[in-house]
Amino acid sequence: MDAKTGFGADRARALEMFAAVMREGSFSGAGRVLGLTPSAVARSIDRIEARLGVRLLLRSTRALTPTAEGEAYLRTARRILADLDDAEQQIADQGAPRGRLRVSAALSHGRLCIVPLLGAFAQLYPHILIDFALTDVIVDVAAGQADVAIRFGPLGDSMLTARKLGESRRMIVAAPDYLARHGTPARPEDLHGHNCLNFNFRRVEPVWPFRVDGRDMALSVKGSIEANNGETLGQLAAAGVGIARVGTFSVVDDVASGRLVPILEDMNPGDVELIHAVFVGGANTPARVRAFVDFLAARLADAKTIAR
Structure with missing residues (x-):
């Protein structure tokens, strides 16, 4: 092995070591994964910092915290290591x-x-x-x-490749028991008298869109519970807690079984949310x-x- 090859191998090892330290959160944890002593790992990180001329980690008795330069080095290390894995895997991929x-x-x-x-x-x-x-x-x-x-x-x-997997409509649903107790809304404005369960992100003021007599409108709604996913909102609606507007994929079984019923469907604006798979594309995928x-x-x- 010539000096240049050896230097390249050392740099690849350095990337792997730094990534391991960040993943495990300590020199000792990285050492266990890499089969090295904590002191050997620490000295290796010192050599990386000396070669780069910047501090990558802030050391304390409790934690290792990456600096801004350390964060940038970690992102690069992960990308390069993934590329190395892919390169080796492509050679091994000859069959399946x-x-x-x-x-x-x-x-x-x-x-x-x-x-x-x-x-x-x-x-x-x-x-x-x-x-x-x-x-x-x-x-x-x-x-x-x-x-x-x-x-x-x-x-x-971004530079990523996106492949469309499908799309999901949204619908307003409620449990038959809830509607029996509180009445079924006939117009969007009727929702002001109901407990409308909503998402806790995206909008400062939650609004539900409608298309009434060919014109689009948005209605502000309020309720007693917010959640970060449609599955939870659908479960709450099925339990009779209130009315929810969610992606159909999260309530399809409950609607099919009758545990939930769609409401105001004739005023559904038909908005959909696209679903994609994103990945690094190209000939070397x-x-x-x-x-x-x-x-x-x-x-x-x-x-x-x-x-x-």
Whole structure:
């Protein structure tokens, strides 16, 4: 091995070590993962900082906190390490897709719509290890935090590739018991006399849109409970707590069984929320990523959980 090759290998090792320290939260934790002593890990981080001429970590007796430069170095380290893994995986991919596939999905949609499909995908691709995370936090796919992320709504400008998986309508629903006790709204204005369960994000003043006599309108609503996902709001509505306006995928079973009934459907504006899989595209996209996105697109195209 010549000096240049050795230096490159050392730098790759340094990236791996720094990423491990950030992931484990301590030198000792990183040492256990890497098979090194805590002091060896600490000296390696010192050498990285000396080579770069900046401090990457703020050390205290309780925690290791990355500086702004440390955060930037970590993002780069994750991306480079993911690229190295992909490069090696592509060589090993000669046959069937294989390797670890990191997928991020929103809590409600992931639990209701994606999780039920994972078993079938695992049977089709037994050499792929699915690393699945349910979170409403937007992960940075470009920085290597996930291979595929399922996103709702408008997509921001980025270098990522987006594949449409479907779209979800919204509807207003309530339990028959609630409507028997409080009456069924016949016009949007009637909702002012009802407990309207709403989301706790997006808008300062929650409004529900309608189309009345061919004209669009938005109605401010109020209620006793707010939540960060439609599944929770649907459960509350099914329990007779109030009226909710949610994505159809989160209440499709309750509507089919009669536990919930749609209301004011003739004034539904028909707004939909697009659902995409986002990933790093291009000629070097790992086969396991392509296989998973193709699988989701095919399975969700006609799925009842994504209502048109």
